[in-house]
Amino acid sequence: MLVVACLVATASAAAVPAGAAADTAAQSATVPASPGADADRSALGTAATPPRQTGNETDNSTGVIHENPDEVDGENELDRLLSYLSGELNGDIGASTLRLSRGEYEAARAALGDDYDDSLGKYVDVEGETETDGDGASEEYRTVVETQRAYVDTVSEFHETRREYEAARRAGDDERARELARELTRLAEDGESQSDRLLTAFDVISNRTDGDLTESSTQIEAVQANVSEQRDEIVSREFVATSLTVDDYDRNISFTDPLVLSGSLVADDGTPVTGSTARFAVGGQTIRTAVDADGSFELTYRPARIPAGSSSVTVRYLPNDTSVYQATERVVPVAVSQVNATAGLSEPAAPAYGYADGVSVRATLRVNGTPVPNYPLAASFAESSATASATNASGQSTVSTTVPATATGAASIRVAPDGDGRAVTFAPAAVSVPLETEGTALDASAREAGNGTVVVDGRLETDEGEAVSGQPVAVGVAGREVASASTNESGAYRATFDLPSDASAENATVSAAFDGGGTNLESSAATASVRLVDGPAAAGAGNDASGGLPLDLAWVVAGTAVVGLVAAVLLRRNRAGASATTTTVDDEPTASDTDDSSEPDSVTTGTPALDAAVDALDAGRPNDAVVVAYAGVRQSLGPAAGVDDAATHWEFCDRCVDAGVAPADALESLTAGYERAAYSGLSVSDEAAAELVETARSLAGTAAPDATDSPDSDGDADASEAVGAVE
Incomplete structure (x- = not known):
């Protein structure tokens, strides 16, 4: 209930009346800008987020879309919060459908972005606390967020394909x-199936919440009607209609x-469809x-x-893509009986398998010796899922898996039907996988973080150097367990604890232990x-002493899309430090202050960020x-390569290399170093960090002088504003 209470407070504060917001904006417009504000703005870029839709803005709802829960009399707090959150979600849905109806596809996607996901997560939490029955x-x-994102992609792709189609017609390329x-x-x-799902979901939401998504439904219907109309026009222009007739047949199959079906395939004018073969889709x-x-x-x-017991199947004629004929289909009545098949699995190839080893076996499925093709299988190993392809024309499938730590004793690979009640079924089959126990190596380092707090980190690997993930590590002092941690994907772990009152950092020895009981690991x-904090300067460093991120930067690595903010954060920190030590300030503007042709803010070239990186090195971080060095390179190279903030660090690397703005070896080395520093939980050595900072400096120098120029918007309806990093 504590979390819900916090959400209630947040909702109350967030639902500010429009008039109050306008007054606040007017007041803020009269406040002088703080020194350095322009520089900060140039470092961060203009923050742009999808606007939250309100009823007044778009007339998208005749009901209340955004309601302040404090103004709802006599309602339970949770009900008021649920109403508020549904208003947020309905507003995002309305904004997305409105942008979609205007052909603004990027904006339609962005309207159902992180804000929607955040509100939905809160809605689910609050709904779980209420008696909604x-x-x-x-x-x-x-359903809406998953389906509408896909629907926006479908409509966008449809119109892009339509443009390609018209270009092919103009070029005379009929095929x-x-x-x-x-x-x-x-x-x-x-699009028809997606829009139907959306309309159904909109109706349910309108019935179960205070919102009204009627206008959104109307917009979706109009978008799909336009798509279907264009499709029908193109089909009638390009293809010759066909019809399918069938002769008498035995319906019990x-x-x-099997069903043996004979018939004829002709054009609507009665002429036979030309061609020596034809493709049909059946069941x-x-x-x-x-x-x-x-x-x-x-x-x-x-x-x-x-399904066994099916009363009909659809037979559909599938012309080749370049054919002049249109597809056609016919539903034929049948009565389907179930039969039993026999499944088999080959023996594993190796004599024994250890942790993280790959295992593959071959599955076969036959009915009285006849292969069963295109049949989906469900596979598992040691109570974990395994990968199995559908059977091929020979009735065979490859089953693949990786040995998890929990696989012990007589663990088996097992295959079963992927679904119940099919026309063909079979008893599950299994084969044992020989397993062996594998040795492990655990390392640990400990350092004082101030105020009696100790940070312990390390890595768990097999003797062969394979990272061991998802396993607990117990941390103790003087034989007493004081903390525990779980290894991540790279095998790294980290635990923080307060020293017992009878222990001191000067003479304490920290132990870390992995218990392999119940696993195939020793x-x-x-x-x-x-390691003690050394001297006054280090005493205030906290986690910085270990090479970890300071508290005010820890949030930066939560997402690559905002990594560019690191430089700005440090620059503001450096400016604050500089202002604290400066005794006089010249009030007279210099020539560079007033010259419109002065050099652009150096933040965009990454230089201040790189200087801040050197400062961090000198401070032992x-x-x-x-x-920070990586952030500087990203700011320098990103505009030149046309890479937006949403790209991950490896996507950024690949695109810069493809664009030819940076050498592959250097940028890949820096990216790998950034990944270790930001995500692994492990410390980078001073020597390695110094080398990476120099690499970053050389990469920043490769950016073109005009790399910071922004491309002009072409004003196309399909284009949308770039969403910048948000602080």
Whole structure:
């Protein structure tokens, strides 16, 4: 309830009346800018986030979209908060559908971004605390965000493909035009199913919350109607309609007694479809069969994946992408009986497998010796999921897995049907995997963080150097457990604890232990003396002494999209320090202050960030130095390579190398160093940090002088404003 109470307070503070917001904005406009504000702005860029939609802004709702819970009389706090959060979510949905209806696809995606996810997470938490009796809308809100993001992509791709189609027609490339017309048909069909799911979810949300998404529904219907209309126009222009007829057949079918269907395939004017073969989709299978000159054909279908007891199957003619013919289909009545197959698994190839080793076996599925093709399998190993492909034409599938730490004793790979009640079923099959125990190595280092607090970190690996993840490490002092931690994907762990009252950092020895009981790993342990804080300067360093990020920078590495803020944070810190030691300030503006042709703020070239990195090195903070140096390089090279803030560090590296703005070896080395400094939980040595800072300085020098110029917006309806980093 503490978390919910905090959310209630947050909601009350956030729902500021529009008039109050306007008054606040007017007052803030009269406040003089603080010194250095312009420099900070140039370092950070203009923060841009998708606007929250309100009823007054877009007329998207006849009801209340955004309501201050403090103004709702007589309602329970949780109900008021739930209403507030649903208003936030409905506003985001309305903003997204509005932008979609205008063809502003990037803005439509951004409107259902992190703010929506954050509000949805809170909504789910609060809904769990209320007695909704299943009448909440959390599932529908999840459906909306997943489906609408996909729908925006579908509509965007449809219009882009439409432009390619028109270009192919103008160029006289008929085959390419028909290929694109079929792609447009597929996209329109995807859009129809996605829009139907959205409309259903909108109705449920409107019924279960205070909001009204009628306008959003109208906008989605209009968007899809436009897509379907364009599809129909193109299909009628490009393709010849066809029809499918079938002769009498035996409706009682099974895998051992297949459906044998004969019929004819003709154009609407009665002329036979030309071609010696044709493809048909039947019950999830694709069947190719011969077609005679008069359009007659015969196909054989063995039901395997469809449910036993099915009363019909759809037979659909699938023309080639470049064909002039239009697809057609026919529903044929059947009665499907279930049959049993036999599954088998090959023996593992190696004599024994240890932790993290890969294991592959071959599965086969047959009915009385006849292979069962295209059948989905569910596979597992040691109570963990394994990967299994659908069976091929020979009824075979490759099952692959990795040995987890929990695999002990007689662990087996197991395959079973991926679903119940199919036309073909089988009893699960299993094969034992021989396992061996593997030795481990644990290391530890300990350091004082001030005020009796000790930080312990290290890494757990196998004797072969494989990182061991997800395993507990117990930390103790003088035989007493004082903390515990779990290893991450790289095997690293970190624990922080207060020294017992009867122990001192000067003579304390910290122990770390991994207990391999219940796993296929041997136990291991390590000890470390506590490295003391040395001198007054280090005493205030806290985690900085270990090379970890200081508290005011720790949030920076939570997401690569805001890594560019590191330099600005340190620059503000440095300016604050400089102002504290400066005794006089010249009030007269210098020539450089007033000259419009002066050099651009050096923050955009990364130089101040690199200077700050050197300062961090001198202060004994190697991890800070690497992170800040990387931020400087990112600010320098990003504009030249056209990389936005949302790119991860490795995406940024690849795009810069592809754009030719930086040498691959140097940028990859810096990126790997940044990843270790920011994410691994391990310290970077002073020597390695110094080398990486020099690498960063050389990379920043490769940026073109005009790299900071922003490309002009072309004003296209499909374009949207770049979303900058938000502080």
